[in-house]
Structures are given as structure tokens and as C-alpha cells.
Amino acid sequence: MPxxxxxxxxxRSYATVEELCADASVDAVYVATPHQHxxxxxxxxxxxxxxxxxxxxxxxxxxxAGAMIAAARESGVRLVVGHSHSFDAPILRALAIVESGELGxxxxxxxxxxxxxxxxxxxxxxLDTAAGGGVVFSQAAHQVDVVRLLGGGLVKSVRAMTGAWDxxxxxxxxxxxxLAFETGAFASLTYNGYGHFDSDEFCDWIGETGKxxxxxxxxxxxRALAALAGPGAEADAKAARNYGxxxxxxxxxNLAAGAxxxxxxxxxxxxxxxxxxxxxxxxGDVRPTPSSVIVYGDASQRTERLARPAVPxxxxxxxLCAAARDDREPLHGGEWGRATLEVCIAMLxxxxxxxxxxxxxxxxxxxxIRG
Numbered sequence: 001m002p003x004x005x006x007x008x009x010x011x012r013s014y015a016t017v018e019e020l021c022a023d024a025s026v027d028a029v030y031v032a033t034p035h036q037h038x039x040x041x042x043x044x045x046x047x048x049x050x051x052x053x054x055x056x057x058x059x060x061x062x063x064x065a066g067a068m069i070a071a072a073r074e075s076g077v078r079l080v081v082g083h084s085h086s087f088d089a090p091i092l093r094a095l096a097i098v099e100s101g102e103l104g105x106x107x108x109x110x111x112x113x114x115x116x117x118x119x120x121x122x123x124x125x126x127l128d129t130a131a132g133g134g135v136v137f138s139q140a141a142h143q144v145d146v147v148r149l150l151g152g153g154l155v156k157s158v159r160a161m162t163g164a165w166d167x168x169x170x171x172x173x174x175x176x177x178x179l180a181f182e183t184g185a186f187a188s189l190t191y192n193g194y195g196h197f198d199s200d201e202f203c204d205w206i207g208e209t210g211k212x213x214x215x216x217x218x219x220x221x222x223r224a225l226a227a228l229a230g231p232g233a234e235a236d237a238k239a240a241r242n243y244g245x246x247x248x249x250x251x252x253x254n255l256a257a258g259a260x261x262x263x264x265x266x267x268x269x270x271x272x273x274x275x276x277x278x279x280x281x282x283x284g285d286v287r288p289t290p291s292s293v294i295v296y297g298d299a300s301q302r303t304e305r306l307a308r309p310a311v312p313x314x315x316x317x318x319x320l321c322a323a324a325r326d327d328r329e330p331l332h333g334g335e336w337g338r339a340t341l342e343v344c345i346a347m348l349x350x351x352x353x354x355x356x357x358x359x360x361x362x363x364x365x366x367x368x369i370r371g
Contacts, residue, residue: 017033017041017044017045018044021044021045021048021050022048026050027050027051027324028050028051028052028053028320028324029041029045029050029051029052029053030053030054030055031045031052031053031054031055032055034123034125034126034131034132035055035057035059035060035125035131035132035133035137035138036060036125036131036132038054038055038057038058038059038060038064038068039059039060039064039065039067039068041054042054042059042068042071042072042079043067043068043071046068046071046072046074046075046077046079047071047074047075048075049075049076049077050077051077051078051079051080051320051323051324052068052072052077052078052079052080053080053082053316053320054068054079054080054081054337055082055083056081056082056083056084056141056142056145056337056340057132057137057138057141057340057341057344058081058334058337058338058340058341059341060131060132060137061345062338062341062342062345062361065334065337065338065341066338068334069334069335069338072334077324078320078323078324078327078330078333079330079333079334079337080316080319080320080323080330080332080333081332081333081334081336081337081340082316082319082332083313083316084141084142084145084146084332084340085142085143085145085146085272085273085274086142086145086146086148086149086332087313087315087316087319087332088271088272088273088274088288088315089271089306089309089315090271090273090288090289090290090291090292090293090306091146091149091150091277091288092315092369093288093293093304093306094150094277094279094286094287094288094293095149095150095369096369097286097293097295097304098150098279098281098286102283102284102297103281103282103283103284103285103286103295103297104281104282104283104284105183105185105281105282106150106151106152106183106185106279106280106281107184107185107280107281107282108185108186108187108188108279108280109147109150109151109185109186109187109188109277109278109279109280110187110188110276110277110278110280111143111146111147111187111188111189111190111274111275111276111277112189112190112191112199112275112276113139113143113190113191113192113199113274113275113276114191114192114193114196114197114198114199114275115139115191115192115193115195115198115199115208115275116193116194116195116198116220116221116222117135117138117139117173117193117195118135118166118169118171118173118193118194118195119169119193119194119195119221119222119225120221120225120238121224121225121228121234121235121237121238121241122169122234122235122238123234123235123238124231124235126138126171127169127170127171128171129171129172129348133171134164134171134172134173135171135172135173135174135175135191135193136162136172136175136344136347136348137344139191139193140175140177140189140191140343140344140347141340141341141344142274143189143191143274143275144179144189144340144343144344145332145340146274146277147179147187147189147277148179148339148340148343148362148365149331149365150277150279151179151181151183151185151187152181152182152183152185152364152365153336153339153362153363153364153365154181154182154183154362154363154364155179155180155181155182155339155343155359155362156180156181156182156358156359156362157179157180157356157357157358157359158177158178158179158180158343158346158347158350158356158357158359159177159178159350159355159356159357160175160176160177160178160346160347160348160350160351161175161176161177161350161351162174162175162347162348162351163175163192165194166194172348173192173193173194174191174192174193174194175189175190175191175347175351176188176189176190176191177189177347177350179343182362191275195219195221195222198213198215198218199275199276200213200275201215202275202276203273203275203276203289203290204289204290204291206270206273206290206291208272208273208274209269209272209312210269210270210271210272210273210290210309210312211269211270224237269308269309269312270290270291270308270309271290271291271306271308271309272290272312272313273288273289273290283297283298284296284297284298291305291306291308292304292305292306293306319331319332319368322368323367323368328367328368329366329367329368330367330368331365331366331367331368331369332367333367335361335363336363336365338361339359339361339362339363342359342360342361342362343359346359
């Protein structure tokens, strides 16, 4: 659309990705296209001399991820993979507590999330595993990134099972996985997107985006989906919720929420999260929440309150800007994103072949870490 048609940002728009990447005034490109296009568009942007922020999952294969890493390296630009919930401030604060050594070595991590993911409006490819659909590609990347960060990054092997229980939405809607780390620690990951139990109950009914949820609106996603007439209507419903769509809240409302936040309004968002996470160490447990980090020691318990975020997902843009402007190594760089993708692909393979899968592309956290 022309700039006059985008009053929120007064930004130029482009008819094609190629035209965007050819614009010399553009320093960085955010790749948020459907999953199957991430690699192509990230490589194009990098080869055009742009820094790249690419949504999770980084790509659909390790070869694609490798091509993205190589393109960024050869072009001298930075590649950041996100948003994943390992960017969230409570996770980074939990990491700082773990790394301080006060509780000893990490021994076990538990991550659990129950949502209505599979019954929100979806485009056809989001229900096709081969095109990057299903909860392993779309949601496990969050959990895997979180537990890898808290567990030191180096996953040795994966054993997983997945569930695809609705023939009308035939991709994976649930999984459980056991990740073994090189350190001897292990992590259990459970995700269910079938829209029954909601694990935000464990987070004081603060939803994934940090906003309070109406716990009485049980089954809303399934009811709304049932009212749609076919895949075309479902895709249209999803588009309506996106920026510029008929159902989009609008920047004005977001700015008003920001003003409420500055005034200390109780309804302003807390930090984003991805369900229940507990890090079990030798001498205690650590539990990040949307508003705090709780530490359970041998003899006492404490709660470290966190300030409300001034801007949602600011950590993602901060990391990109620090990497691009200050030439700092990003925490969520290409190699890190590829290691998370390797775990996700191994989860699918482990479930399909009923076996433990060994990993070879894992890396430890490095670069920008705050909290």
C-alpha cells in the first residue's frame, strides 16, 4: 500500500520481497512470512546486505538453516532468530539466578503448556506438517529455546511422542519430549493445543501475551471456529486478526494501553510467557512467572518482582539493534536457532520412528544475555 494508506507508521510498502531488499535505505528485514518461505527470504535479505530477524521456526530443515547462516556470514550481516519465549525477561532473570550458582547445578527442567492453539483460525499450511505446520514447528520452538537456554544449550538426545487426534486438523496438536543434556541434566516438555485444559490457570490467568484472560470464556476458540464455513473462511478470519485486518485492535488502542501502563494501571500487560516452567537445581527450584521469579531454596522461599514491560517484545528488537548497530554477538543467532530447530526435527523423527535421536548441531548460549 502507498505510504498515505498506512497512517500508523507512515512507512513505504513494497510489491515484492525483492523490491524491499533492493531498497538501500533499509538496514534490517524482519522475515515473518509463512514458515516454508523463511529460508528463501532470509537468504535474499542477507545477500542484499540487510541484517535479518527471522521468526521461529528458523526454517524447515537443517540444510535451509545452514544456508541462512552462511548467507549472513558471507554478507557480513547479523542473523537473529525470534521471537521465542526465551527472550522473555522472566526467563532471562531465572537464567541469571541459575548462573549465579546459589542453587548449585541444574539437574532437571519441567515445561508444560496447555492451550487452544489448534483451534484458532489457521491458514491451510499451518495444518500441514510438511509445510511447517503443527505444534512441533510452531510451538515447540518456544519451549525448546527456553529449556536449552536454562539448561546450557547442549542437548545430547531426544525421545518424544506426538499426538494428532483430530482428523479434521490432521497435523500434530500435542507432544511430550525428554531432552538429555551433555551435563547430565534433563528436561521434560509437554504441550497440548487441543483447547480443553488451559495451563494459564497456573499463571494467575495471565495469557501468553502478558494480558489478563477471562477464565469464563471457556471453549471460545472452538465455538468461533465452528461458526466458520470452510478453510477459506478460516484463512480470512486469521487475516482479519492481523495488522490491517477488520478485527485488528489498532495501534491507537495499543498506544492507549501504553499510556495506562505508564500510569500504573492494573490492567496493563505483564511479561509474555509460555506456560509453566520450573528449573530444579541441587539446592532449590526456580520458577519464572509473568510478573516475577520465585526461588525455592533449602530453608526459605523468595519472590523477585519484575517491573511491567514498557514495550511488548522489546527484548527482541533490543537484541537485533545491539547486534546490528553495536556489532554484538546475538544470543539468538543463526547457530542457536539451528540447534533449536534440530531438536524440533528430532522430536518429529523420534515419534515417527519410536526411538531416541542423537543430536550433532547443538551450541551453548553466547552473546547478549540480560536479566
